[in-house]
Amino acid sequence: MAKAALEAVNGNNVYGEQGAAWSVIYVDIDAHNRNRTIFETILPRESNSKNTDASLLPTICWPAFAIHEEPVKRQAVNKVIRKLKGNYGIKRFFRDGYMTELEDKNRKYYRPAEIKNFDGIESEWPIFYLFIMIDCIFHGDKEGAEKYQKLLKPLLVESPDGLLIPQYYYVPADKIDLEKSKPGSQKRLASPVGSTDGIFMWGQAVYLISQLLSDGLLNVNELDPVRRYLPALERPKFSARYSKFQGTPPDLIIQIVLIAESTRLQQLLATYGIQTQTPHQIEPIQIWSPKELTKAYEYLGVNKKLGLTGRPSRPFGVLSTSKIYRACSKTILCYPLLFELSDFYLAQDISLVMDDCKNDLAFLSKRWKLSGRPTWCMVIRENSIRGHNFGEFLDLLSQFKKGSVDGIRVSLGRLQSFISSACIEHLDFLHTLIDPGIFTKFEEKAVGSNFKSLTDIPSLIDIVEDGHVNKKDLLPRSTYDLCQMLRSVSGLTIQSQILEILYEREGPLYRTEGQTVEERLERLVQKAGAHKHWSVVRLCSALLGKLVDSLAPSVTSVLVRGKQITVGVFGHEEEVLDKPVGPNEIKTIIYGKCLPYDIRQAVLQQELILCLGKIIATSSELFDGILKIRIGWFVRAIEVEMEQEQGSAFDIHAISPHHVKEMMLTVLTRNTYEADIRTPFQKRQLDGALNRVPKDFYDRVWEILERTPGGIKVAGYLLPQQPTLSDMTMYELNFSLLVEQMLSKIVDPSYRQIMVEAFMVVSIILERNPELMFQQAVNMDKIIQEAYDEFQRDLNKSEGREKQDDMRCFFNTAPNVKHGTTGYIGKTVMRTLLDGDLRVTMDDMCCVS
Structure with missing residues (x-):
């Protein structure tokens, strides 16, 4: 269904206002936004970017009205006209052999190199003049409508059935060579029409509609009752019970709710002037994980008689988690997927989490198109304030308090006071289908009532690394010796190297000191992450075969912008990702290509793909001239940049995920805007590693x-x-x-x-x-x-x-x-x-x- 249609029908009950709850149409705003982004991205925006297709006309004009960004729409329409318009209509696309005299009508396929024969003699279709004409009428362009009415008039064929519109005009066989030598010089013939050969019913219907509109016998609102041709803000509203689309208001304010996981944490933050609420203090309102919201929506559309299983178990994005939901007599707010506990290590990098918070807010400010304000819930856990980033974390909370984050207006307050101005969605389909007790709310962390001070939240004790030990030196040792050594060493690096050897030699279930190797690796990941020892974190995570959340959507974000991704270690074989793939398939590909050469890159390349998806969604211009994004070569580009800055060899696996993201932005921007600071060799190294080419x-x-x-x-x-x-x-x-x-x-x-x-x-x-x-x-x-x-x-x-x-x-x-x-x-x-x-x-x- 077209994007505009989704905006128009959200919250509409197909049986009227008194219809049952199951007959209400719900629109997934995150999926809708993805569809909008994909469609806007694939539209032709430059004259030499790619081929175009006349089918865009009925898609972005009447009857679909699939886009309302007028500049993008005009560019697309103008490109179709500029490239495909002829004297008898509009070609469907370049080298279209359909119904040309050179086409073999007895074959349903073309042989290699055959489509070259149709170059310059493609059939021209008058029906596409009608779509442009109708679009002009919808937008009050009387002059444009009259222009295409005049172009169409000589193309109509008189018959006993009245004026008929041919399906297409074609170049006669004896005129093909002349037409190819001088395009547009030869008279074309109309396809057969009439009682004997049949009427082109689609074209005739569109023609009649265009004439009714032109003569004032039909109003555009009668042709489009739900006003899809209008921006969402100007459309008639359905029931106020459900969220409604509108244009993004210029004064949008994002409501921010801070939820502390414990009373102890709440009191600690209060000493810095940061006011929060605990889950207990917002009752009866509940805080849900986005996974619980996904579970709830699985019941949408379930019908056992028809064999309908409901919505697939896909995660929701920040747009959906910024609504307040009413379901099963309860009021619910979901926190974003960003704050969901994950077994991947990115959540341990607080700097990256804070950066993602700002990205979420920037995305909301740009893409929020629902009535009411978005309500963004930040869950603060005690682990968030441990370590060296606490000051940076407080700075972000202070920006919330001041009401502005990087120029985005926010309002920090109590959840109860935000209800009246929030976007509300009623999940009426849950009332009769399920027991509401199956959902789990976010619970307050119990810390006891007798803690002595706010400093009871344990701090980190620095770990002194053991002397330098190379993995090659450990390989000759027996398994028994390695287990004994594991008991006595305290350094994280040597522990990870010992566990790596035990994992490779004995397997993940081998037990030492009452724990399996796999369990010890899990503990080491958490400990190394707390101490920001990222090389150890990446090694252990790769050994455990970890997969980052939302990797598949990140791949899709890159692909829909006309790019391809390759994974594999620099200097070795790569695999191309040229179509959306599922998480398990991505995991198999990445680990299969990285494992034989550098196991840590199996997780590092996941980080980069995740970063790429976020960067290309907000700053796609940074990838101009880059058609194939080779992740292993991106790693090499970052290493080259760091080596130039530090003047020595550099291990990318040792820096934090946030630093990796910053370096990726650096290599994408510096060669574009700061090329003078580099030597020719350095510039060529980076442009070559990024696969960047001239326009x-x-x-x-x-x-x-x-x-x-x-x-x-x-x-x-x-x-x-x-x-x-x-x-x-x-x-x-x-x-x-x-x-x-x-x-x-x-x-x-x-x-x-x-x-x-x-x-x-x-x-x-x-x-x-x-x-x-x-x-x-x-x-x-x-x-x-x-x-x-x-x-x-x-x-x-x-x-x-x-x-x-x-x-x-x-x-x-x-x-x-x-x-x-x-x-x-x-x-x-x-x-x-x-x-x-x-x-x-x-x-x-x-x-x-």
Whole structure:
């Protein structure tokens, strides 16, 4: 169902206001937001971003009205018109062979390279003029409606049945060559219509609707009774009992409720001026975990007679947990998934948790579209205030108290006082289906009534690491010796190394000191996390095969923006994630690719995927020019950045998850905005590791391929001219991915970036010299090698240096300067071109008349 329709029907009872509770329509606001984001993302926004399709017109205009962001809608409509409009209607899409004279009507498939035959002779459909015309009427554009009415008039066919609209117009067989040589020059013929051949009923129905609207015999509100064409704020409202969509108000205030898990914690925070409530103090209102809300919604739509099992057990996002629910005579507030206890270690990094809090608030301020204010519940546990981040944690709570968090307006107060202004949702479907006692509320932590002071919350005692011990030194020891050593050492690193060996040698269920290896690893994860010893945390978590929550949605967030993800350790084989996958499948892939080389990366790469999903959702422009996100190469990019900052080798596994996220933002932004601070080699290393390419890079590779019959060769991989050019078009995503597949054969980031620069040089030379082309397969590695050899010869003449085995000095040379890399590559390309035969046509030659 279209996004606008979901907004329109939320809370509507299909049997009227007196209908039963089971007939109310509920909309999952988080799923709705995901759908909205996906659709807005895939819309064509740039003229050269990807191919487009005429089916967008009835999707974003009447009858679906699937988007109300007017600038995005206009861009999409204008692109369809600019690229697909003809004299007889609008093409469905490029190289559409349907009902052309060259199409084999007896076959239901096309052979390889066959769609190239339909280029320029695609059938044109008048019906799409009607969709544009109707959209103009809906938006009061009388001039636009009259324009398309005039364009349509000569396309109608007179018949005994009246004026009929043909399904399509096609190029006759004897005019195909002329049309291809001069597009738009030939007269097209209408598809057969009438009593004998049948009427194009879909087109005729839309035509009649357009004429009724045009003549004033039909009102737009009669055609669209639920006002889907209007923004949510302007639509008529249904029952006030259910949450309603509206536009995001400019003065949105997010209501914040602080829930302390114990009275002891509440009193401690009060000494710093932070007022909280405990679960007992908000009764009869209950605090639920988001898992309990998921459990409740599983009963939505259950019907045993029809075999309906209800809503799938999918977690809810922050939009859904910011409502206040009434169910089973109870009032309920859910805390976000962010505060759910997890066996993954990210919750132990308070800095990351606080960062995620700000991200949640920023997301709410941008995406909240329901009537009433969002109510955001923060659960504070005693573990949150232990360690070195307590001051930073208090700073965030102080921002809540002041009423502003990074420019977002918030209001901190008691939950009871927020009810009247909150967004309320009634879960009426629960009343008759289940026993409400199956749900578990968040309980207050019992600490006893006789604690002596607020400092009873235990603090951490620093651990002194044992002397440096290498895992290789421990491997020769027997299992008995390792168990004895485990009893006597206190350092976290050596404990993790011993347990790793025992795990690999004896298995997770091997017992020592009354505990299994698996149990000891779990304890060590908690202890190392409390002491911020992240390398140990990651090693133990990977040995236990831990999987981070919400990893699958993060992968999907990246994929819907037209990117791909690869997982695998840098320098080793990778696996591409090009479609949404389930958590267990992701776990199998990540552990399978990382385990043989560096087990810690199995969890580190999960962190990065989670970060990527959050960053790309809020700052997708940081990924411009990056089509394939290679997680192992991202790890390498962060290591390169840290090594440059510290001047020495660096272990990424030793830094906190929050620091990893900061470094990811650093490598994404610095090369874009602060490129001058880097050497050419450093910049190439990072751009290569990020797989970043210039804006029109893939289009230029296409143009090179057009002038290279033998294809393009990179690192032993051949990209053939045919059937590539016949099966694909310049702007489609599949071609860009094919180019990325070719470049992925390169194993050195800086060399990859030089290769990208070499492609740009070749493209510019061919563009400026239309008479030249490559007569054989162009070997890009050979071009770079020859450019480097000449660079070395000149360097030897000017500075007396001997030839080096690697290209480091070449990579560290700026491109567009005197004796820069661009000049050397350009000379080599010209030599390669001139070594072959020149293609010269009469139009290229000078003539004297």
